[in-house]
Amino acid sequence: MIFNKVTILGVGLIGGSFALALKKNRLCNKVIGYGRSLENLQRAKENAIIDSFELDPAKACDGSDLILFATPVGSFIDIAKRIHSSLNKGAIVSDVGSVKGKLVRDMEALMPKGVYFVGGHPISGSNHSGIDTAAADIFKGAKCIITPTEKTDQTAIEIVIAIWKTFGSIVKLINPDEHDRIYASVSHLPHLIAYIIMNTVADIDSSYLKFSGQGFMDTTRIASSSPELWRDICILNKDNLLESIEIFKNNLDRVSQYLRALDSESLERDFKKARTLREGIGQD
Amino acid sequence: MIFNKVTILGVGLIGGSFALALKKNRLCNKVIGYGRSLENLQRAKENAIIDSFELDPAKACDGSDLILFATPVGSFIDIAKRIHSSLNKGAIVSDVGSVKGKLVRDMEALMPKGVYFVGGHPISGSNHSGIDTAAADIFKGAKCIITPTEKTDQTAIEIVIAIWKTFGSIVKLINPDEHDRIYASVSHLPHLIAYIIMNTVADIDSSYLKFSGQGFMDTTRIASSSPELWRDICILNKDNLLESIEIFKNNLDRVSQYLRALDSESLERDFKKARTLREGIGQD
Numbered sequence: 001m002i003f004n005k006v007t008i009l010g011v012g013l014i015g016g017s018f019a020l021a022l023k024k025n026r027l028c029n030k031v032i033g034y035g036r037s038l039e040n041l042q043r044a045k046e047n048a049i050i051d052s053f054e055l056d057p058a059k060a061c062d063g064s065d066l067i068l069f070a071t072p073v074g075s076f077i078d079i080a081k082r083i084h085s086s087l088n089k090g091a092i093v094s095d096v097g098s099v100k101g102k103l104v105r106d107m108e109a110l111m112p113k114g115v116y117f118v119g120g121h122p123i124s125g126s127n128h129s130g131i132d133t134a135a136a137d138i139f140k141g142a143k144c145i146i147t148p149t150e151k152t153d154q155t156a157i158e159i160v161i162a163i164w165k166t167f168g169s170i171v172k173l174i175n176p177d178e179h180d181r182i183y184a185s186v187s188h189l190p191h192l193i194a195y196i197i198m199n200t201v202a203d204i205d206s207s208y209l210k211f212s213g214q215g216f217m218d219t220t221r222i223a224s225s226s227p228e229l230w231r232d233i234c235i236l237n238k239d240n241l242l243e244s245i246e247i248f249k250n251n252l253d254r255v256s257q258y259l260r261a262l263d264s265e266s267l268e269r270d271f272k273k274a275r276t277l278r279e280g281i282g283q284d
Numbered sequence: 285m286i287f288n289k290v291t292i293l294g295v296g297l298i299g300g301s302f303a304l305a306l307k308k309n310r311l312c313n314k315v316i317g318y319g320r321s322l323e324n325l326q327r328a329k330e331n332a333i334i335d336s337f338e339l340d341p342a343k344a345c346d347g348s349d350l351i352l353f354a355t356p357v358g359s360f361i362d363i364a365k366r367i368h369s370s371l372n373k374g375a376i377v378s379d380v381g382s383v384k385g386k387l388v389r390d391m392e393a394l395m396p397k398g399v400y401f402v403g404g405h406p407i408s409g410s411n412h413s414g415i416d417t418a419a420a421d422i423f424k425g426a427k428c429i430i431t432p433t434e435k436t437d438q439t440a441i442e443i444v445i446a447i448w449k450t451f452g453s454i455v456k457l458i459n460p461d462e463h464d465r466i467y468a469s470v471s472h473l474p475h476l477i478a479y480i481i482m483n484t485v486a487d488i489d490s491s492y493l494k495f496s497g498q499g500f501m502d503t504t505r506i507a508s509s510s511p512e513l514w515r516d517i518c519i520l521n522k523d524n525l526l527e528s529i530e531i532f533k534n535n536l537d538r539v540s541q542y543l544r545a546l547d548s549e550s551l552e553r554d555f556k557k558a559r560t561l562r563e564g565i566g567q568d
Binding site: 074123124125126127142143145172181182183185186187189190191192193194195196197198199200201202203204205206208209210211212213214215216217218219220221222223224225227228230231232234235238241242244245247248249250251252255256259260262264267268270271272273274275277278279280281282 | 559
């Protein structure tokens with residue numbers, strides 16, 4: 001499994017790291033980058049993350065046998081339309097987006113005949129973003145979710161799985177709609193909440209932030225994640241996210257009621273349940 | 285400044301670390317521990333964190349010149365009443381509780397004539413708790429809030445400040461009511477939210493937890509904090525906490541509205557504001 005030419009659409013933390021991991025594992029001969037920022041692409045080339053770049057996504061994909069979407073998810077459809085006519089028969093198109101579901105089915109529908117889409121989502125995001133934080137080993141030991149549908153080509157998915165396994169990732173196959181329900185609760189909701197905690201303190205008195213301790217820093221670390229990436233993720237996973245928010249609000253209202261009633265016992269019972277769940281993660 | 289006999293009421297992470305820091309800095313001759321668990325006190329003694337212990341708080345305070353409250357804040361008033369008659373004239377009573385405000389004034393009112401209360405709150409908590417995580421250096425470089433009132437004895441507060449500065453803490457003086465308003469927003473609300481995020485995922489499907497990544501782990505780290513400690517903190521700072529919750533809910537409702545309306549621009553603006561605030565912490 002060696003790709004002659006690989007195109008990375010969006011050379012940031014994840015796209016750049018994917019390129020570096022491909023090179024490190026000698027899985028490709030040449031990596032072409034596409035992005036909106038000339039300066040970023042030039043830096044990626046200087047740092048040998050990509051071999052060359054294009055500012056036109058169609059040109060970047062011309063003749064490639066593997067194309068990776070690593071731009072904010074909100075841009076996928078537009079880019080897929082723009083590259084449509086330059087995709088080679090037999091090419092594999094994959095992505096690293098945090099939203100799957102309808103996006104995967106829309107992407108599949110936009111592939112020319114003989115071009116195979118396989119949805120992927122490496123769980124190696126970070127509050128950091130941009131090319132300077134890219135590294136070949138960020139996928140090692142991390143989960144990577146692959147989201148097959150009834151249309152997924154068997155050979156193409158096996159190749160995509162093999163790439164991630166070569167990178168050291170723990171690959172899990174999940175239905176794209178189930179993926180979005182899962183990640184609405186364990187990722188998209190917590191990101192939204194982290195942003196909201198920051199803005200809540202600002203509404204109260206932003207000078208209070210200087211009194212915060214390690215707990216606050218940990219809880220809000222992901223509030224320094226890319227607003228553009230997370231805007232797209234939240235919008236594209238709106239329905240699941242709104243459902244998670246409703247359940248969160250029910251919990252918040254119940255706890256507020258315990259507080260108003262000075263109901264220590266119920267409060268402690270809720271906290272204990274949460275602690276047991278938190279301490280159980282990764283132990284099964 | 286050398287204390288002959290120091291009593292630590294509650295020999296857990298913070299109480300035990302305070303004892304170790306006193307010993308390391310040669311600020312005391314003898315440390316007596318009080319707690320509810322004989323087993324814990326025995327372990328503290330075996331590990332030379334305390335020199336002896338009592339299961340009766342009054343006995344533990346007998347003849348001490350420094351008494352530190354390091355039990356859950358909900359127990360302070362009851363213990364203060366129990367030790368009242370055994371407090372030596374000239375003794376300093378302090379605490380490490382996460383709630384100040386009315387609690388500080390109630391504690392002051394419970395001191396016998398000639399015994400001085402000084403409220404303190406080291407910002408060195410952790411999701412860990414218990415004696416096994418105690419260490420002499422946890423206060424080094426951390427903030428410690430001291431909360432004087434109009435009744436605070438000048439000599440007593442200077443001594444308490446000197447102790448924390450000797451431990452390497454950055455001491456800040458704040459009015460006890462202002463302290464509670466600050467920490468409702470930058471600590472008590474985030475703890476409550478972390479517990480609630482866990483219980484929200486459990487309501488959706490607790491099997492989803494195994495798909496979580498580093499962002500989730502960071503955001504919910506403090507959900508493994510002691511339920512008993514945090515039950516007391518939330519109850520005692522109820523009014524400020526409920527006010528913070530209201531402002532949080534307003535922010536959550538606004539963001540939900542953006543989502544429903546697919547208002548990407550407003551969503552991104554809110555996220556950007558949060559990120560700027562988060563990245564600004566510690567830079568002023």
